[in-house]
Amino acid sequence: MTERELAATQREHWEQTYGEHPAMYGEEPSEPAVHAARVFRSARARQVLELGAGHGRDALYFAREGFTVQATDFSPVGLKRLRETANAQGVSGRVTTAVHDVREPLPLADGSVDAVFAHMLLCMALSTEEIHALVTEVRRVLRPGGVFVYTVRHTGDVHYGAGTGHGDDIWEHGGFAVHFFSHDLVxxxxxxxxxxxxxxxxxxxxxxxxxxxxxxxxR
Known part of the structure; x- marks a missing residue:
């Protein structure tokens, strides 16, 4: 399977998953998001970009904490749910969404955000080259002194080496393809x-x- 075919298959899989399981991760923020909010506040950040926001549990948490949030994902289904929940929680004025594939340049101006958050987005079915290109884009849109918090599954994970291998430390298990990170990649x-x-x-x-x-x- 080529990189393009794998990307298309994963997009379809996530779109179906989001549609069938609208609350698959629950409503509470992830622990990394709670940590990130503390880090961002210490750095005096106001504008936060979340990559791979999905249904928005973390983006909505950032908004409730007073940040202005731009939430991106390649799933229109997930972002629609995010906007609906933002309206219900009364934070729609602090949240904007954009359908975006991180293989493409970020739809933001240079130095336009204070902080970037990505929970398990970088370890999706992205090649090492695509991951480096994405982090270069993150650097471009961050202001000097800006903070980037991301999480990834790593090569010590139980699913590393299990399932279908696609090369470049990408393994597919249960329909989900993951790029497992090494210390060298970090x-x-x-x-x-x-x-x-x-x-x-x-x-x-x-x-x-x-x-x-x-x-x-x-800085």
Missing amino acids: DGLADGWQLQEVHPFEEGDLPRRLWRVTQALP
Whole structure:
């Protein structure tokens, strides 16, 4: 399967999953989002970009915490649910959405946001080259001193090496393709940044094993 075919298959799979399970992650924010809000507040951030927002549990949390949030995802179904919930929670004035595939340049001006958050977005079915290109885009849209918090499943995860291999440390299990991160990849993505933290944690029933990475641009 080519990279383009894998990307198309995963887009269809996520769109179907979001449609069939509108509350698949629940309404409470993820622990990485709670951590990120503290980091962003300490950095005096106001505008937050979330990549891969899905149904929006974390984007909505950021909005409730007083941030202005731009939420992106490649799923119109997920973002529609996000907007509906934002209206119900009374935070629609602080949330905007955009359908976007992270393989494309971000639809934002240079230096236009204070902080970027991505929970398990970078470890989707993206090649190493595409991941580096995405982080370059994140750097472009962040202001000097801006903070980037992301989480990824890593090569110590129980599903690494299981299921169908697509090369480049991408393994598909249960219909979901994951790019499992190595320490070298994390270090490479932090080149030119201030790498503040690589925090290991677990999530879910397996449990999934992840790293929470916090890095900032020099002022």
